[in-house]
Amino acid sequence: MYQRKQLPGSAVSNSKRTSAIKGKKVVQEKNYTRCTPAILSDLFSGFDDQQKHLVKQMGFDGLLTMRLTKLNKQFGAWVLCKLDPLSANLFVGSRNKLRLICEDVSLLSGIPCGRKQILPAIKDDVKDVKDYMCHIFQKDSFDGLTIMAIQKILEQ
Numbered sequence: 001m002y003q004r005k006q007l008p009g010s011a012v013s014n015s016k017r018t019s020a021i022k023g024k025k026v027v028q029e030k031n032y033t034r035c036t037p038a039i040l041s042d043l044f045s046g047f048d049d050q051q052k053h054l055v056k057q058m059g060f061d062g063l064l065t066m067r068l069t070k071l072n073k074q075f076g077a078w079v080l081c082k083l084d085p086l087s088a089n090l091f092v093g094s095r096n097k098l099r100l101i102c103e104d105v106s107l108l109s110g111i112p113c114g115r116k117q118i119l120p121a122i123k124d125d126v127k128d129v130k131d132y133m134c135h136i137f138q139k140d141s142f143d144g145l146t147i148m149a150i151q152k153i154l155e156q
Helices: 037-045 049-057 061-065 073-082 102-109 123-136 147-155
Strands: 010-018 025-033 089-092 096-099
Touching (some): 073 089
Antiparallel strands (some): 089 096
């Protein structure tokens, strides 16, 4: 079986299941990929002044000061179960609720908050940005732009 190189922040799982056709065992490879906070933190900490300036121009300067290297999954799941995003209330117990503001979310998650509103993307704008990024990083398609690929390019 072909072994794919495993990248940090990704996992490969081989699972065997019985096929519906003639009861044969079939090995299925499942790929789980995610970008861990530590990978992002390491990536941003290695940026030079020009790269940091470009990130600030895009309005994501809060990411440059992010000190989050791992997430507490149980705490995150608890918060998501107790949070009503429409009213911005966190329900604690059966009768108590706390109104959250962006600074509270920043304190809970460790992610810096900013004052810029994020607007929904327009399809043509997304296509233009993808084309522009492919041009910058000299890739034929946007699918080839992974965190690891960008990190290797930036390290050169």
